[in-house]
Amino acid sequence: MTQLNATQILALSPDASGAASGKSLANTSKWKNLGSSNTAIWGECQGSGKDPYRTGVDLTDYTAKCSCPSRKFPCKHGIGLMLIHAAKPLETATPPDWLNTWLEGRQKRAEAKSAPPKEQTLEDTAKAEKAAIKRLEAREKKVEAGLEEFGLWLSDQIKNGIANAPSQPYSYWETVAARLVDAQAPALARLVRELPTAASSGTNALLEALARLNLIVCAYSRLETLSSNTQADVRTAIGFTTDKAELLQQNATRATWTSLGQILVQEDNLRVRRTYLENLETQEKALLLDFAVANQPMTGGVPIGTNLETELIYYPSNLPLRAILKETQILEPAQTLRGTGIDQALLQYANALSKLPWTERYPITLSDVRVVTDGTTWYVQDEQHSLPIQTQDHWQMMALSGGHPMQVFGEYNGTYLIPLSMAVQNTIYMLGVQP
């Protein structure tokens, strides 16, 4: 079991306010009955209610449980408790009953999950499979019809010219997006909703967005001629989901992965968290996606800048990146990031584009770069080249590097890099999403 440091603990918080409140609770004077065992820590914190909140943390995976009404996981009490323990390990004591009940409950649920599903009769299985196939067929029909209509709309845009597009009202695009939602192509609908933004940022951006949509539509129309991985990519681009349970059936070798960085973005009513990992040995990269609706808590998540031992399974793709994790164990904090020169990184990006032409962004790590500015734009640059960056943290990158070369990890979108973490002198620092 590993000790997380304060930065890593704060990164577990679903949002910045939770982290800040957690920090303020990292003070033993606000707690009673603090204690720890080999596998857990616990304590009671006086909140606004009459009874103190009971907070416990399972140290095997840093999951927190708290009697407070917060819907954030972990809540501020959980974060506070972890921070106290990280600053100075809590004294060993006998776990209270409420904690044991919870830990046992977790144990049972975990066992139930890993237990084989109850036997089903052949008949049941066949029935269920039949129904599933039927549902899928119905959806595919709907999608097909929807895409045909959408393809015509796309062609019309180009036939008539896109010069007027920037002045179109919002409803002009929204109607099309709504029809795609009806046609059960939600991912495509999301891309259509981004069209007004593209239209207002210039002809190139709009043309590119339309061309990308056209490519997906065309690819779907001749899906059966494509390789199975490309098929998977096309289906994902349209909004078909992959069954997680099915994926988890696959076997993967247990390996050590480093968590490189994380970014939290808002998409419509959805909060999306992208977490990037890198295989310590092969340097393959992987992306974990987590979603939360409205103010629902973001669950799961791994501490950033840490080595993890896990089985990682990629979603099928021509450019395997998105992945899910099986049982994960947190190892020690990682020391540094391993990257390449800017030239080499751009080559990686080109290679990604050739495998998946509508790739929106790709993770790259740059080594030995400095932060510079021409007065308007900020860049990272190595001995030969510079690359624009977009971040609020350029001064922090300056402060931490002192003008010396550093390692920077981030998402590259073909135009600029969004730095998500950096390393200097054997320490990794989070950027952009700092709680």
Place this chain on the structure above:
Amino acid sequence: MNDFRAITSSALLGTERSLLGQLENPHLEQTRQRLEPQGQAKQLLGTAMLALNLNRAGQTANSKLPHATPAPEDLRAVLPEVARKRLQQLLNQQKDLIPEWLELANQAGFRIPHQELIALLEYGQQHSEQRQIILPLLDSRGRWLAQQNPHWAWATGDTSSLETALETWETGNKAARVLAFQTIRQNNPDQARGVLESVWKSEPADERKSFLSEMENKLSQADETFLELCLDDRSKEVRSIAAGLLAKLPDSDFVGRMKTRAAKLLNMGKKELEVTLPDWEDGFARDALEKKSPLYNVGDKAYWWQTIMSRVPTLFWKQHLGLAPSEILKRLPKEWKSSFINAIMQQPLDTTWLETLLLYDRNLVASNNLMNYLPLERREAYIRQFIFGETSKKQNAEVNWVTFMRHDWNTDFSQAVWHWLLAIGEKILAGANEYSYYGELAHHIALETVTMWQNNPKMQHLLKQLETAQETKKNRTWYLQHCLEQYKTLFIRLETRAAMRKELQP
């Protein structure tokens, strides 16, 4: 690139009007031809996709820009990790303890870790009075960082010694030079005046103003000649600052001139003191009086009167009128009392004046921060007698009174404060609807008294009772809760202060 232009222009105008013709790039042309059967629109979109992705994939990185010379090595040892966390905590939620923390960190000779530099620079940006003490904590990296961003210009200088301050004075920007000048003035007042005089003529008015204001520290008769020269400065603001400084030199010619004028303005009549309003004299302008009153609702003559009064030492009145301060106040015409008091409060007050004013209106003294003129023992005695002695009197300003004693209290006085706090708490528990910010007292209480009072049975009993009472006595919950919270804040702050010291052990 021609291909690209052809594609976009066709897309803009529409394929109906502008068909995409032959392209230069053989790959693109091949695709264009292959897509022809799909119709003009799809042909264009398909070719565009390839063109754009070719563009992206073939993108070469920009060329290099000049980069800053890397920061030199830091000279000081970095803060211990616990102290770094403490600083973060203070910056987030206990800003009031930051000045003390900065002082301690400086005494211990630490530097701030690089992660916290921006937070501290931003803090200094907003709290200019803390800049001098922040500077050494920034060390080389912080100064280097400040050099990269004009926003933090004040932090570019080095004031860790007289030598480095002199260097910053020569080469730094305005904000950094102000701090450097402060350091030079503190270390060697005459040298400071010398360096300022040598560049005086070439400095812009804004700079002259800032530097001259800093001469208030270590002001002495030796500064008179230079200040007298400043009365002829081009800038009105500079002249006014110089006059203010000269007024604080009792032996200066300036004060002599003011005495002559003041003597005519207030004299003993039959029973009361008689006020004479001055007429404009030519000499007034040079001594930084304005012909038109800049004060709202104050006439020209009244403004001259008040200004002249404020520029003579308070001792002068005893000699001139032959009356003790209390007599002067008594015999002043009612309508001139507040103008006169406002005027003399601009001058350093001697003990007799101060004690007279305390009797006259102690809140006036408090709100103008004049207690510091009173010797320490007198201050303590006064508070013991009038504040601690009057716990029955309802007055929420009492705590402010105690905090006006801005120095670290000795154990003896701290004990008196604790006893007083205990009495107040008991009074509130018994039914007094009072509230005040007792937590503020934490900044001054002697730390060695804390544990004793944390364990004091009476104090513990009081806190417990307050806790029960706030739940049961519904109609008084607010007062009881407020009192309890303040006492808790007090203890937490004191604990934090003690912890800070431990964490910042060099």
